[in-house]
Amino acid sequence: MTTLLDVRDVSKHFTMGGIFGRKTVNAVMDARFSLSAENPEIFTIIGESGSGKTTLARMILGLEDPSEGEILFRGKKVTRHAGRAEKLAFMSQVQPVFQNPFEAFNPLKKIERYLESTARRFLQTRDTAVIDRAMDEALQKVGLSLKEVRGRFPHEMSGGQLQRCAIARALIPNPPLLIADEPVSMVDASLRMSIVNLLKSLRDDLKVSVIYITHDLATAYYISNRLIIMQRGRIVEMGDARTVLDSPQHPYSKLLKASVLSTDDAGDGKLETDPGMVTAANGLVGQAGKLVARPDGREVRVYG
Amino acid sequence: MAEDIVKVEGLKAYYQMNYFGVSREVRAVDGITMTVRKGEVYGIAGESSSGKTSFIKVLAAAIRPPLRVVEGSVKFDFKNGPFEVATATPREIEAVRWKHLSYIMQGSMSVLNPVRRIGRTFHDFASRPMGLTGKAFEDRVIAHLARLKLPPEVLKAYPHELSGGMRQRVTIGLATVCHPEFIIADEPTTALDVVVQKEVLSLIRDIQKEMNAAVVFVTHDMSVHANVADRVGIIYAGRLVEEGPTRDMFFAPKHPYTAHLVASLPRIGDTKQRPALEGRPPNLADPPQGCRFHPRCPLAVDKCRQEAPPLEQVGPDHRTACWRWQDVKPLVGASAPSGVMA
Numbered sequence: 001m002t003t004l005l006d007v008r009d010v011s012k013h014f015t016m017g018g019i020f021g022r023k024t025v026n027a028v029m030d031a032r033f034s035l036s037a038e039n040p041e042i043f044t045i046i047g048e049s050g051s052g053k054t055t056l057a058r059m060i061l062g063l064e065d066p067s068e069g070e071i072l073f074r075g076k077k078v079t080r081h082a083g084r085a086e087k088l089a090f091m092s093q094v095q096p097v098f099q100n101p102f103e104a105f106n107p108l109k110k111i112e113r114y115l116e117s118t119a120r121r122f123l124q125t126r127d128t129a130v131i132d133r134a135m136d137e138a139l140q141k142v143g144l145s146l147k148e149v150r151g152r153f154p155h156e157m158s159g160g161q162l163q164r165c166a167i168a169r170a171l172i173p174n175p176p177l178l179i180a181d182e183p184v185s186m187v188d189a190s191l192r193m194s195i196v197n198l199l200k201s202l203r204d205d206l207k208v209s210v211i212y213i214t215h216d217l218a219t220a221y222y223i224s225n226r227l228i229i230m231q232r233g234r235i236v237e238m239g240d241a242r243t244v245l246d247s248p249q250h251p252y253s254k255l256l257k258a259s260v261l262s263t264d265d266a267g268d269g270k271l272e273t274d275p276g277m278v279t280a281a282n283g284l285v286g287q288a289g290k291l292v293a294r295p296d297g298r299e300v301r302v303y304g
Numbered sequence: 305m306a307e308d309i310v311k312v313e314g315l316k317a318y319y320q321m322n323y324f325g326v327s328r329e330v331r332a333v334d335g336i337t338m339t340v341r342k343g344e345v346y347g348i349a350g351e352s353s354s355g356k357t358s359f360i361k362v363l364a365a366a367i368r369p370p371l372r373v374v375e376g377s378v379k380f381d382f383k384n385g386p387f388e389v390a391t392a393t394p395r396e397i398e399a400v401r402w403k404h405l406s407y408i409m410q411g412s413m414s415v416l417n418p419v420r421r422i423g424r425t426f427h428d429f430a431s432r433p434m435g436l437t438g439k440a441f442e443d444r445v446i447a448h449l450a451r452l453k454l455p456p457e458v459l460k461a462y463p464h465e466l467s468g469g470m471r472q473r474v475t476i477g478l479a480t481v482c483h484p485e486f487i488i489a490d491e492p493t494t495a496l497d498v499v500v501q502k503e504v505l506s507l508i509r510d511i512q513k514e515m516n517a518a519v520v521f522v523t524h525d526m527s528v529h530a531n532v533a534d535r536v537g538i539i540y541a542g543r544l545v546e547e548g549p550t551r552d553m554f555f556a557p558k559h560p561y562t563a564h565l566v567a568s569l570p571r572i573g574d575t576k577q578r579p580a581l582e583g584r585p586p587n588l589a590d591p592p593q594g595c596r597f598h599p600r601c602p603l604a605v606d607k608c609r610q611e612a613p614p615l616e617q618v619g620p621d622h623r624t625a626c627w628r629w630q631d632v633k634p635l636v637g638a639s640a641p642s643g644v645m646a
Contacts, residue, residue, distance in 0.1 A: 047497075048497040048498075048499055048500070049467075049468055049496075049497050049500075050467070160351070160352050161352075185494070188351040188352050188524045192568070193568040193570070193578050196570070196578075197577075197578070215497035215498050216498070217498065217572055218527075218569070218570040218571055218572055219570050221570065221571075221572045221573070221574075221575065222570035222575060222578065242575070245572050245573075246572075246573060255499060256498060256499065257572065259498040259499045259501070259502045260498055260527075260572060261498075261501075261502065261505075261527040261528060261530065261531050262527070262530070262531075262571075263526065263527050263530040263554055263566070263569055263571070265530075271502060271505055271506035271509055271531055271532070272506060273499075273502055273503070273506075278499075
């Protein structure tokens, strides 16, 4: 078994402030997990805003160097300081889908320009027919076509359509690993499932592994094989998605599950969260603890 | 039954554009008739580009070219007298805005002025409509913030110093500080994480109950409607396709689109394949003939392709615009995807 991605005890600290009043923020602390190359899977990172999930994704993409630990992709270290050719080779293997498509696309340029530049770069060709075909194929995979997209600017499309274009762009070089940072948070409910199903079919049919970053537990339960739950930079629970979400053990995981809006009691207007749960989860912020394996295969952070 | 606070009748609002000699008409709102009662939460659901944002722009009396009200009326019944959106003068709009008709905006980061302290923003927004200044105004604002569980120090902070949830609470505070009778909430919880989302929703619900205001709650997330709304209306391609009490909409939908929306929600503890609706919402500059949902509808018959169905009463408080509503089956709880999506 070869590993595709190996995240080894990675930490990231940011320093804020100037000469006076310097402050360190621990965005990610001792994260570790690995993805196998043979079994493509959807690996989910769950956490609230500020839990470090985006920082972790940026480190995997090589946009940010870890303060401690290292990340290996196919045995090679991921670093921000790689050479140009090396970087291009890495980028054709690991592609991002970012959170907000309106920020991903240049508002002054037509959408196809962004797709086109990706295609030109990774297919190493200037032949417009080849580029067009690659773009159209990628767009078809996300339920659009080049005909619809051509000539339009980002503001002319809805957030959902634009996000699908962003996914299509990521699919152009046929990468084995896709890093999707909250890809559905800006997408309509009715299209959300088509994107989630799309990620699923990418895994099943095209053997693409996906690191799916989200705070939506329901879609995470629906598609992921394994997941980690992060709270303020620390992994608090990790394991098989179904096992973890069916009966979360860590207080923070429990709080997350309790906060999911259910449709079973539609119309009753029940919105209270048990305040005890919130205090229990917040009380653990900042405590180190350590991850301990449980007999059912998951790992839970325990304290004291 | 409570009185209506707003009556929308046959509302048509189009975007009329003329670029380089080519004129284009986008029928964003195409004949919506509905009412919102005093003290209820009315949920509006619909995809992007379904016209729901244009519709609430009209409701909020924020009609700017190229959007134009072509037909129909929106009549409010406020305490200080009736208010008709389509014919209102800027002066009349100013008289009701914030005090009677208020708006919780989407994206709390871009709503708040980043270079002004929250206190200044409150002053800019609310001082004039409330007719208060100085200490009296500040006391009122602080009392109101306390209700939203925000400390008075928030007034001294800049937007970037607050967390996403706090910022959203500040925008709710701005919208409700004048005790409006009618509040429009446009996707107030999109892009908030689950824990904060629930907190913000229950806050909106509490403050709505306390002030007995009517709230029009717009979001495409059906699970939010399930927990917040008293009644839900579904907008598809500029038209209201179904409207009913929240419970009925979830457990006995009478429009295939609603049935799909409800069924497509994934749930924890359930991993069976969820159907995704094929196709795309129609282009409103050139909507399909007949029922606008027919190209994506699994129940479509010839009649659907030719004639647009009217919005008809199918139960207490429940209206739907579908020729085949009797054949629509709820998909939730079924062991396999059957019925309309089979």
